[in-house]
Amino acid sequence: xxxxxxxxxxxxxxxxxxxxxxxxxxxxxxxxxxxxxxxxxxxxxxxxxxxxxxxxxxxxxxxxxxxxxxxxxxxxxxxxxxxxxxxxxxxxxxxxxxxxxxxxxx
Amino acid sequence: xxxxxxxxxxxxxxxxxxxxxxxxxxxxxxxxxxxxxxxxxxxxxxxxxxxxxxxxxxxxxxxxxxxxxxxxxxxxxxxxxxxxxxxxxxxxxxxxxxxxxxxxxxxxxxxxxxxxxxxxxxxxxxxxxxxxxxxxxxxxxxxxxxxxxxxxxxxxxxxxxxxxxxxxxxxxxxxxxxxxxxxxxxxxxxxxxxxxxxxxxxxxxxxxxxxxxxxxxxxxxxxxxxxxxxxxxxxxxxxxxxxxxxxxxxxxxxxx
Numbered sequence: 001x002x003x004x005x006x007x008x009x010x011x012x013x014x015x016x017x018x019x020x021x022x023x024x025x026x027x028x029x030x031x032x033x034x035x036x037x038x039x040x041x042x043x044x045x046x047x048x049x050x051x052x053x054x055x056x057x058x059x060x061x062x063x064x065x066x067x068x069x070x071x072x073x074x075x076x077x078x079x080x081x082x083x084x085x086x087x088x089x090x091x092x093x094x095x096x097x098x099x100x101x102x103x104x105x106x
Numbered sequence: 107x108x109x110x111x112x113x114x115x116x117x118x119x120x121x122x123x124x125x126x127x128x129x130x131x132x133x134x135x136x137x138x139x140x141x142x143x144x145x146x147x148x149x150x151x152x153x154x155x156x157x158x159x160x161x162x163x164x165x166x167x168x169x170x171x172x173x174x175x176x177x178x179x180x181x182x183x184x185x186x187x188x189x190x191x192x193x194x195x196x197x198x199x200x201x202x203x204x205x206x207x208x209x210x211x212x213x214x215x216x217x218x219x220x221x222x223x224x225x226x227x228x229x230x231x232x233x234x235x236x237x238x239x240x241x242x243x244x245x246x247x248x249x250x251x252x253x254x255x256x257x258x259x260x261x262x263x264x265x266x267x268x269x270x271x272x273x274x275x276x277x278x279x280x281x282x283x284x285x286x287x288x289x290x291x292x293x294x295x296x297x298x299x300x301x302x303x304x305x306x307x308x309x310x311x312x313x314x315x316x317x318x319x320x321x322x323x324x325x326x327x328x329x330x331x332x333x334x335x336x337x338x339x340x341x342x343x344x345x346x347x348x349x350x351x352x353x354x355x356x357x358x359x360x361x362x
Binding site (some may be wrong): 002004006020022024025029067068069071 | 153154156158159162163311312
């Protein structure tokens with residue numbers, strides 16, 4: 001599962017930063033049928049979490065109402081240099097993770 | 107004298123061809139002009155545009171050795187050599203004399219140069235490579251040639267574009283030449299240009315090739331859908347490129 005993360009490379013301590021993530025996933029609703037009429041099993045990312053230097057700063061429970069390739073954006077406070085690490089899992093038990101470093105000055 | 111007469115004939119042919127354009131060059135509008143501001147903003151956002159997931163994957167594939175020769179695309183093609191290339195497709199392959207679209211060119215390179223299996227149409231890998239290649243030409247004006255061997259394909263494509271088909275008995279021209287800008291139920295009819303493909307379509311919730319889009323139109327008018335990569339689609343793609351001449355490449359586009 002590919003993903004793209006966008007955060008500032010550098011920030012001042014205490015600055016509010018925008019965090020964006022785009023994950024490639026079909027987010028199969030469970031309501032669609034394939035070409036021969038069989039129901040396609042629901043498979044959505046059901047949990048997405050973000051840890052900032054090991055501390056969880058964001059968590060979302062996603063469901064079938066979210067479009068394919070979900071894009072999530074939130075804000076957090078830059079406190080120390082380190083990593084933002086995203087982890088997620090879908091209904092089939094597939095897990096994904098992606099991390100991005102940030103340098104905090106001051 | 108004879109040369110002069112020939113020149114006059116050529117000029118007249120050129121003028122005639124220009125007059126055949128149903129949409130004047132100054133009136134050409136990319137499909138993005140018919141979108142709402144939210145989708146246009148999504149397309150123009152290099153990060154949030156979901157099509158960029160495929161472009162990124164394409165870049166990885168471009169550098170990954172494959173096939174019997176264990177050769178990557180990047181092994182032969184330097185990155186800068188791909189700028190503007192996509193804008194000249196569909197194009198006649200000099201060696202075989204066949205008309206190729208970008209997908210066909212990628213697969214020809216795979217089978218003949220690196221000894222790999224061709225990629226299936228609409229497979230994630232082919233979409234990714236096509237999107238990555240087309241992205242190198244971002245902003246380049248479409249400039250497909252209809253000279254020489256391409257001429258016959260262009261004529262076939264034009265005939266195909268104007269052919270009434272399906273239960274609705276419509277040709278492409280009935281909507282995209284004669285009615286663009288008007289409403290079809292809740293949608294605005296576009297001019298039907300190929301400059302953003304492969305594109306991310308909201309209806310598909312994924313990336314798709316130009317041929318998938320053509321098939322969607324055919325299905326809409328309840329006409330027979332041809333198999334991917336068929337000659338009629340290739341000819342039509344060339345006609346569409348000629349029709350869109352000068353429009354900048356937008357891949358990966360975001361469409362409704």
